[in-house]
């Protein structure tokens with residue numbers, strides 16, 4: 001279990017008296033440590049934070065101040081990055097779908113664009129003439145992670161297969177795009193360095209046909225337990241081969257362990273299983289329902305003894321269980337639990353399904369809490385409807 005910083009834990013308990021639950025809270029000191037760890041591991045790489053992991057403006061501004069760029073995957077995310085102060089050349093725009101509407105909206109200030117297919121290339125060349133681009137390579141590798149997160153498999157919808165790369169690079173140049181280099185993202189939550197090394201080998205194999213480039217973007221996907229040291233040498237050798245600068249796109253690695261979801265116990269009941277009923281469930285933290293993800297649970301109360309519980313949320317779905325078989329001291333009504341490792345893809349994936357307001361988000365600076373985003377007001381849920 002990833003222990004929380006003691007100061008943060010204490011602050012969380014105090015926050016219970018000050019803020020409405022459920023809420024997400026993030027320990028900025030922990031995020032900063034993650035950035036330093038990555039910079040130490042890959043001192044020559046330029047980091048573009050994958051803002052899908054946690055896109056709050058207050059977090060983005062701080063990450064930019066540490067010298068990071070931003071990786072975005074939609075028009076909304078690109079504009080959010082600009083709003084947080086990132087300059088167009090500090091933003092990378094990824095994704096298989098870039099609509100005409102989105103491309104036109106960015107004509108005045110185009111970010112760096114990652115081309116994902118031939119059609120994408122042609123649309124970008126037409127609507128963002130002269131844009132700086134990378135070409136995403138689908139390495140066709142069976143990376144070891146949840147199938148939903150394995151974007152580098154040949155059957156996934158991302159990037160172009162290695163054999164297509166030389167022709168599409170030539171086409172991009174012919175259409176007037178400014179080709180900076182290649183992009184590779186293998187998947188998310190990767191714990192085995194060999195997956196990365198194999199990915200780098202695919203790019204190495206392309207060098208004779210591609211030749212030197214300015215940039216190799218090697219994506220994100222770093223699992224929380226991944227041994228970064230095992231990647232450095234191969235990464236640097238690849239960069240030397242191409243004469244390129246390395247870009248990386250970390251998301252989870254920087255924010256997951258910094259964040260918790262705090263939710264109170266509303267009650268309990270027994271069916272064939274022993275349930276605690278919580279005020280928050282899958283609409284607030286979707287990962288357990290969507291990927292079977294496990295988030296360790298830390299009680300924020302004192303109690304005697306232990307019982308084993310399943311932790312259910314308020315949704316009318318049997319899958320709305322945040323964790324099963326958790327041993328906890330029996331709580332009182334209103335006692336609070338913290339779900340750990342929830343700083344990445346927690347709040348950013350929260351849904352308004354079942355008219356659930358998106359929760360409050362707090363940032364602990366080391367001194368106190370800052371509100372990153374207030375709880376969504378109920379009226380916002382029906383705003384815009386006739």
Ligand code: LLP
Nearest residue numbers: 050185188189220221222249250251252345
């Ligand atoms: N770059 C690209 C092109 C990506 O698609 C992603 C993640 C990243 C970077 C950042 O990956 P990270 O370093 O965070 O692993 N919702 C899922 C994760 C989806 C990741 C999608 N792409 C989850 O909750 O686990």
